Amino acid sequence: MKPDDFDYVSKLLKERSGLVLTKDKSYLLESRLMPLARKSGFKGLDDLVTAVRRRDTVVERAVVEAMTTNESFFFRDNKPFDQFRTIVLPNLLKARAAKKSFRIWSAACSSGQEPYSLAMILKEEGAKLAGWRIEIVGTDISADILKKARAGTYSQFEVQRGMPMTLLVKYFKKKDENWTIDPSIASMVQFKEWNLLGDLKALGQFDVVFCRNVLIYFDQPTKTKVLRSMAGLMPDDAVLYLGGAETVLGISDQFKPVPGQRGIYAVARGSAATLGAPGG
Structure with missing residues (x-):
């Protein structure tokens, strides 16, 4: 992912969900958003981020959800x-x-x-x-x-x-x-x-x-x-x-x-x- 795209998406995530992503976590952003890009019919991350930059609210919401869905399990840590x-x-x-x-x-x-x-x-x-x-x-x-x-x-x-x-x-x-x-x-x-x-x-x-x-x-x-x-x-x-x-x-x-x-x-x-x- 391009550095300026990472900066834009990470800023959006912090504003909408509080999630803070440092630059060393770009791999996490890519691993979560690539499946979303394919599922949404985009050719790749560049097109997905372009839609986000256009303030496509549906895509924005999908990006936030993809990044904030965390693992959970029953009776975690007992x-x-x-x-x-x-x-x-x-x-x-x-x-x-x-x-x-x-x-x-x-x-x-x-x-x-x-x-x-x-x-x-x-x-x-x-x-x-x-x-x-x-x-x-x-x-x-x-x-x-x-x-x-x-x-x-x-x-x-x-x-x-x-x-x-x-x-x-x-x-x-x-x-x-x-x-x-x-x-x-x-x-x-x-x-x-x-x-x-x-x-x-x-x-x-x-x-x-x-x-x-x-x-x-x-x-x-x-x-x-x-x-x-x-x-x-x-x-x-x-x-x-x-x-x-x-x-x-x-x-x-x-x-x-x-x-x-x-x-x-x-x-x-x-x-x-x-x-x-x-x-x-």
């Missing part, structure tokens, strides 16, 4: 979901006992594995949650990837990555080479197309936010902005999950690490910093 089941959920049940409701947000949820993993955990805790109203919202910038998430159909390879066999058998139905999630789990998750750089207020308030392996693609000012916006949606005792390679330190004063719970952050103005501590 520990965050163990923490949710054994620490975060019990605290939620205690803190929300009066109103018997809470909301969870899976930001940049890709093809749905993360929110569906959370839904399965909650389904397994069914007896404790009788009479509770629970909402799980999964958002992503890509309309195409959300279609896959809503369909809830995954290949053998996709369900083999992280999915416990007991849950696969219990909550999925196999047809040919694919597995489709049970309607009882699918109905627990609402999927919405949303840009993290936009106004988040309309999403409402959330007690738990999963934003894992997303901030690593943003520059520091964008990280700070997104975290500030998220904090505005969270009550004082809410918690935020980030990926293992991510942190709020030196980036945002809206959150603080929860001692002893790697990857979980408390709202700085609140009291969840004692989450999981004796008597906390």
Whole structure:
């Protein structure tokens, strides 16, 4: 790809999605956009970029979606979901006992594995949650990837990555080479197309936010902005999950690490910093 074309497309991506691509990542741009160029009937990347430069909104959107669709899999890294089941959920049940409701947000949820993993955990805790109203919202910038998430159909390879066999058998139905999630789990998750750089207020308030392996693609000012916006949606005792390679330190004063719970952050103005501590 020509240097000036790379600069133009990378600027577009940052403006529309927050994704930052340095010049050493030109190979990534080419590997993601060549299939899109062929699929869209262009002779090559030059013609694709020409359409982008003409401000063809359909092509612009397709380019952003091609570059921001990230890999996901069920129960990714395991520990965050163990923490949710054994620490975060019990605290939620205690803190929300009066109103018997809470909301969870899976930001940049890709093809749905993360929110569906959370839904399965909650389904397994069914007896404790009788009479509770629970909402799980999964958002992503890509309309195409959300279609896959809503369909809830995954290949053998996709369900083999992280999915416990007991849950696969219990909550999925196999047809040919694919597995489709049970309607009882699918109905627990609402999927919405949303840009993290936009106004988040309309999403409402959330007690738990999963934003894992997303901030690593943003520059520091964008990280700070997104975290500030998220904090505005969270009550004082809410918690935020980030990926293992991510942190709020030196980036945002809206959150603080929860001692002893790697990857979980408390709202700085609140009291969840004692989450999981004796008597906390």
